Amino acid sequence: MQRIFKSRMAAVVALTALLFATTQCGARLYPERIGQPISSSKSFGEVIDKVDTNVLLMDCLWLWCCPGFVGAIFLIKDFGTGAIYKPTGPVKARPQSSLLFRLENPAPADAQLVVTLEDASGVEVIATLLEKDVAQGEKVGEVMLRFPEGISSGDYRLAVKVNGEVQAAWNLSL
Numbered sequence: 001m002q003r004i005f006k007s008r009m010a011a012v013v014a015l016t017a018l019l020f021a022t023t024q025c026g027a028r029l030y031p032e033r034i035g036q037p038i039s040s041s042k043s044f045g046e047v048i049d050k051v052d053t054n055v056l057l058m059d060c061l062w063l064w065c066c067p068g069f070v071g072a073i074f075l076i077k078d079f080g081t082g083a084i085y086k087p088t089g090p091v092k093a094r095p096q097s098s099l100l101f102r103l104e105n106p107a108p109a110d111a112q113l114v115v116t117l118e119d120a121s122g123v124e125v126i127a128t129l130l131e132k133d134v135a136q137g138e139k140v141g142e143v144m145l146r147f148p149e150g151i152s153s154g155d156y157r158l159a160v161k162v163n164g165e166v167q168a169a170w171n172l173s174l
Contacts, residue, residue, distance in 0.1 A: 025062070025074035026055035026083035033083040050085045059084070098147070099158075101130070103140035110136050111162045115145060120155040122169065127151065129158075147174065 027034055059074045078084035101115065115130040129145040151174060159169040 025059060026052065026078040027081050029055070030083050033085065033087060034081045052084055052086045055084045099145045101143045101145050103143070106137045106139050107134040108136065110134070112164075113140065114161045114164075115143075116159050116161065117147065117151070117172070118157045118159055120157055120171070122157045122159065122166075126156065 055078060059078055062074050063072060075084075103113075111134050113130065113132045113134050114128060116125045117127045117129055118125050127148050129147070130143060132140065134140060153174050156172045156174060157169050158172045160167050
């Protein structure tokens with residue numbers, strides 16, 4: 001009887017460790033969201049629309065798996081820090097910091113991929129953060145973009161260009 005209890009306890013500990021290693025709270029997954037304004041909305045519906053359902057679902061899963069302790073801490077931490085809310089406004093970064101960039105789909109054709117840091121209007125290129133030739137079918141994956149030294153704080157635009165054409169752009173506040 002005691003042997004069965006020990007093996008079940010070991011299985012529960014292993015499962016809990018596996019869950020903790022593969023999923024965590026939103027504040028750990030999205031540290032850039034910490035400190036963002038929690039909500040300037042007036043109505044309950046507007047606040048609900050800003051909640052990242054993936055993070056909420058993950059926190060509720062923790063609440064279900066570990067009743068009363070871990071899940072509650074993750075929910076409180078995510079709501080308290082603002083990490084549970086979808087980002088609004090510009091991406092925030094610090095000068096001389098880095099930004100993780102993911103391109104998960106394979107390239108549909110040979111292309112030149114360029115990521116630039118531009119002035120807020122997108123007219124002047126301040127710095128080229130990535131320049132890479134990508135072959136058809138190649139996956140770029142994760143790329144760490146490092147902001148060069150000497151860039152002053154302010155509002156910028158991060159642009160992703162494929163063969164010279166802007167495919168995506170984000171406002172960035174350094």
